[in-house]
Amino acid sequence: MTSSGLRAAAALLLLCAATFAAAAELSDKLRDDSELSQSTAKSFRRLMPVRFYSQVEQNPIANATLTLRSCTIFVPTNEAFQRYKGSIHVLYHITTAAFSKEQLPKSVSSDMDGNPPLYITKNRNGDIYVNNARIIPSLSVEMTNREGKRQVMHIIDEVLQPLSVQKNAKDNINNPDAMQFLQMAEQLELNDFHLRTYRSQVTLAKKESVYQSPGAHTFLIPIDESFKLSARSGLVDAKVIDGHVIPNTVIFTAASQHDDPKTSAAFEDLLKVTVSFFKQKDGKMYVKSNTIVGDAKHREGVVLAEIVKANIPVQNGVVHLIHRPLMIIDTTVTDFLKSFKENGENGALRKFYEVIMDNGGEVLDDITNLSEVTILAPSNDAWNASLIENLLRNRKKMREILNMHIIRDRLNVDKIRQKNANMIAQVPTVNNNTFLYFNVKGEGTDAVITVEGGGVNATIIQADVAQTNGYVHIIDRVLGVPHTTVLGKLESDPMMSDTYKMGQFSHFNDQLNNTQRRFTYFVPRDKGWQKTELDYPSAHKKLFMPDFSYHSKSILERHLAIADHVFTMKDLVQYSEQAGNVVLPTFRDSLQLRVEEEAGRYVIIWNYKKINVYRPDVECTNGIIHVIDYPLLEEKDVVVSGGSYLTESSICIILANLIMITVAKILN
Template identity: 85%
Template sequence: MFARSGLSALAALVLLCCCCSFAAAADLADKLRDDSELSQSTAKSFRRLMPVRFYSLLEQNPVANSTLSLRSCTIFVPTNEAFQRHKGPTHVLYHITTAAFSKDQLEKAVSSDMDGNPPLYITKNRNGDIYVNNARIIPSLSVELTNREGKRQVMHIIDEVLEPLTALPSAKAEINNLDALQFIQKADQLNLGDNKLRTYRSQMTLMKKETLYQAPGAHTFLLPVDEGFKLSTRSSLVDGKVIDGHVIPNTVIFTAASQHDEPKTSAAFEDQLKVTVSFFKQKDGKMHVKSNTIIGDAKHPQGVVLAEIVRANIPVKNGVVHLIHRPLMIIDTTVTQFLQSFKDNGENGALRKFYEVIMDAGGAVLEGINNLSEVTILAPSNEAWNISSIDNIIRDRKRMTDILNMHIIKDRLNVEKIREKNANMIAQVPTVNNRTFLYFNVKGEGTDAVVTVEGGGVNATVLQADVAQTNGFVHIIDRVLGVPHTTVLGKLESDPMMSDTYKMGEFSHFNDQLNNTQRRYTFFVPRDKGWQKTEVDYPSAHKKLFMRDFSYHSKNLLERHLVIADHVFTMKDLAQMSLTTDNVVLPTFRDSLKVRVEEEAGRYVLLWNYKKINVYRPDVECTNGIIHVIDYPLLEEKDIVVSGGSYLQESSICIMLANLIMITVAKFLN
């Protein structure tokens, strides 16, 4: 037993440090200091360490009072803030076990003192956090005491109220500690809100999968509600393998305790069919789950299926249940139908804003998607639209239609296919928007792979890849393509295809001007492969161009590529101007640049000084200009000859002048 002074100090520390808002904390602290009965009744002092909301409930429960006075126990006590968030009754005995467990002693499951002794599930994640069901134990606020009966007792403060499975008041039979099968069979009598499981229950019975749900142990069960079976044919697709794909065996996953985007092996994981399941949270806080059919078959195609969790963290005797808004693994909608589904999802739809923008632009984009037999959509998330630069563009229907079409590819393009295209170079893929391409890059392998896409000057990261539909894929991205958000300098710095030009501009201080938002730049940027070709064609010159000692010449060369005017010149502009003149004269920093632009096989070609240079990426928009990525620098042979001679001449002249000055000074001193 603690000494009285030690116990008082510990109690005061807990009261002062606890993040929950104790009512009249100062009064309680004073009582703890002044209470001469502490040494006679540690149970009494134990109660006084608790947040007042839980203490008042404990005081009203005779079984809990008896346990605290006479038995060993562990009490999981929610903070006052947890009570403020909680809706509905609090079951005190579900927060108590009849054995004392320190944090280190907590096993994967412990029995509660509630009728039927339903288990509490313990998760210890890789960050060192410990969860009881979905509630995190606040690590610094656990207290251990011994009551007057000599029984060891432990209190852990948690950040959520623990919610057991409960029946509706109208339930005819008593419901205690159901397993997942009993949960499904008696779902109509349980407190599940408006969620019904009749369709899925019928398919489970038809497929004789009862044993899967009554298996002993601790598992995670994902159950689609009736709302997810609006399509009349969908229920017939729920076969035995699909049901297996809704169960994660031997692992209990509560949403707060889960490692997000960490694939778990489902019960549908065998030689001919491999399905994983993972949890993730949208930025709006909504929890989702996704199945990924890595290896499919004739009935179960490859791809990802997303489902929102509509009721999470329902504990049962053999694990935890999550109710989801549609079945996993089933791919039975077109891309158009998938997008249309978000009009009914209100604020909860992951792509609600994307669908709204499509319809605000007139709906022609959606009709175009519907006419494609194979299609891939790069769909910006709801948050991607929350940037000020989009506000004015959305009102321009034609511009918005062009931007939306930049997100559409006439092909079935999943990450595996992107990786194949990306094997030797950054993958270049045409879009529905005429002469506009997207540029994909894949870094990493497996679940660590990061897919990025560039379009119209915007780099986006794929947040959720391979959402499969019957006629293609949807990839959710974090930015709207074609709506610039960075300057010419920012784009040059961040784009891996332009790194050599950026480096040359940095050491020559050419880049210093490119952040100026008061100017409008048209910058012809040689891509890295173009500079690599000059290394083959003119190795000596290439070497000098990337040496700081010759930065003046590097700067002069880059200035030839930079057009400065009161407006930008798109490739379409330059092509039209070239129809009426032999050479388009563009103002540069030093003088002017004379070019022609022609179209060949749907691509642009730049004609300069009798050379034909392919335009690899036209019209990369920036907030202060536009970039055209070209296959080769605007470099003349005489630049190299003159520059090469001048480099050597300048060095020799400098040495001769230095020697002459030294001789003259020496003679003068003598």
């Protein structure tokens, strides 16, 4: 070797030595950090090199960056590596500028070929995300290398995944925008999903500019399989395409605020469409469009779509592939439920459909025969309760329970609000003589809508899923399968709050949690007690005063039958027809009444008074409640002999005085 060659070799060796020495400053952090170590040793002294560090070592560009330049490096944890099955793109985790957590802008350019951006999300909770990965705040490190360059390392909980290209791709695809993504979809790794149909509709509607728009947006793209219905693709017009784009906002699923509506590009004077994300407990992510203001071509209502491939970064935002187009309402309620079987669509209600079919499928036929219908559909999680599992084999009972979830009307949230304007809305179901009771708490997007049926209070967790012949509302419990005691029901039901309060200060409620007894409780609803205030103002006032708890307890005892079984309204009607007055055992003596059925409603005849039954047969785990329109009460019930009112405290004072007088006489 010549002397010049020797000098060049020596210089190269020196450069390599310097490179490794400088790279070691940040690299040592990667190697020695206990959070990142893959060593199984318990001691920090026996740490093994981490997988990410080995990836950095093998990449000359990454090594050069650590040696010579400022940078921010996003390092996944060991657990993130263990979960991730794909190829690691080290340079996609590095950006050639140093940013602390506070300094991170909305996007930064990665060091990967084409410099595809990394998107930064800072949410309301103070969490910071890089694409779909969360920065673990306590593990960030900042230092200066030997060149005096500032470098920052952030630890993240996911491996960053750039747009993946197939091995045999013909085109050089480095950093495409959303339109280029659509055009080159066949060359990308998309889990065998195809996008030809939607792409052709975008071209036909001349909406390419929406997907080419610079900036940072969220694009929702339906896969080809979602267009199996032959006429569906023709419904994808320019407005529908706009409804699949959230402009100027990048939403990755892990960073998304659930049920936080964002205005879509289809939000204008005559058409208003919002889009939001939400996650099921099984981990599946969904997106929904809500057409708040519709027009002749675009009906109002919610459309749900499962995200089948999420978080695909592109030059101008992020793409999510969805299992069906948004905004398009082109299926009946029956077709919507059947779709749970086909290709696993709309998994959020898969269990509800399975229960219907396991019960013979007749319920689905009944739904098909209704021209207008609303379904209160329990979520998958709602069916996991042990009490429900015990009932699944009882086909007759399950048929009644399923029918309790079906309403012969097109009932959306606006209608529920109208019905609930002055009172709790009462709506009949297809189950004979069974009603549902809706209650709205709060206003606007913060409103919570509950529905009670058969003793169960459920909350609507997804409202107004629109179909051509009605609506589906997803609820969090199965109606008609009680899960609380008589006391629990009294405590939670807004219609029974006065009876609950009266029973609390008189300690009458103490017995109502006893699961060894079977109670039949005739509970006056709040409006019933309000009527007594007009009829017997003095008596009503005393009943709600703690000092008169003796009288309150005595009145409530009259309303509570205690036996080894419960008495349904049908039972009481049958007994009344056979024997006239029915005698029910109560705590002190008995309750005599008669029950008649009039035009599908029940009426109690007590002491020559007719009292309507507002809600019959509210089942509980230790009994049954019948909500009545008026208490079993007369004014004399709270009047002692001589027409004077005596409180318990007054009685105690009188007795104490008598004892003192007696003792004084004895002493004298």
